[in-house]
Amino acid sequence: MNISDIIVLIDGTLISTSTNLKREVKGGFGADLMSDVLATIQPEALLITGLCNPQVVRTAQMADVAAIILVRGKIPPKETITLANQENIPFISTNHGMYEVCGRLFKAGLPSLEQQILDGSCGCEG
């Protein structure tokens, strides 16, 4: 599945300029906590998130993310788009929510690229 296919599937709009839309995406990953992304995303994944500050792009760049999808129709600040253009990472916006987007892509055959962490206690149980 390439980025153009994904844009169609999720009724998305490409909001960055610099993009190779034929780039193949190996799988998806959804999270709003950037540390969770950095900890468990595998390379070449699609990052589906509700967070729209420039850190999303930095995180994507560090983790070799193939494209970013911003859910719930949010409009990211200018710096985020500028950075996405600069780092050549496709940035797509959709009006659908996180669950809907993940569901559509999974149903269309895009697997999860989340690596399970076996020692991962979250610390919440105190």
Next chain:
Amino acid sequence: MTSQTSSQGIRITDSVAENITRVEELAYELKVEEVMTAQLKIFSPDDQMNDVYETFRDARISGAPVVENNIVIGVISMEDLMKCLKSVDLEAPVSKYMSRLPVTVRGSEPVVEALKLFVTTKHGRLPVVNDQGELIGIITKGDVTSGLLRALQRSYQEEELRRYRASHLFEDINSDRTSLILRYHIKPRDFTHGGTASSNIKRALLRLGANQIIARRCGIAAYEAEMNLIIHSNHGGVIRVEIEPHQITMRATDDGPGIKDIKLAMKPGYSTASEEIRELGFGAGMGLVNISRCVDSMKLDSTWGKGTVLEMRINLPASQSGSDSP
């Protein structure tokens, strides 16, 4: 019958343009005078259309400027010549068939200006003038295309060369122990630029020939450390990266506030970050845990009230450093 003309120029549509970022950039960087044809055929308004016919045929061109006293007063094109041929009027002066008041473009302007004019005026060629309005050349869509391709190839070769030079850095320098040190100053609470240093570190490592996996691990660890400095340090800090043929050592240092309980700080999910920072997607209490997963060894020294030093080390596979083995 217009198919011939439309296949000559390469049409740059929006969707094509999206795919060719570097080309877009170059359209702004390159100047018209760098891609134009400087040695050109010109006509005077008094020349005969017969001269135009012969010049077009012999030089295989399809248009030329008409100049009087060094100033462009018109353009004569294949289309004009055909009108003339149809009326069997080859003895007529050029001034009878040329189009007047031509749209010109200045040589010092970026190529993108010429592209805009091609679109808005539907002309296939534009006379290029200097700041005094004197003719210095002509530019066609074909000139733009080949100029951009040449520049694209040049910039590709430059990056290749840069990578090649950087990746041979350690082979070219003889010493008992060679290392390259990169230093980055991190400002506190500077969320907008958060990650810039890590981004530069990752790029530097790739240029130096590190493989994608090593660069990714270093990038993630450096990014978490950089965000920690931005979020927690009193006055910011320094990230120092030492690259050696066998290992990469990254050290993040700050002068406070320090960590009260290191054991607790290392616990997954433990965080002292504010709600504001959590809204940015950080402060989930996974930073140090993430770092320790990415690096081969990690040392955290901190004194409450004094400051923190976080040292991260990544070993490089022997094959990558092979250069200094006998």
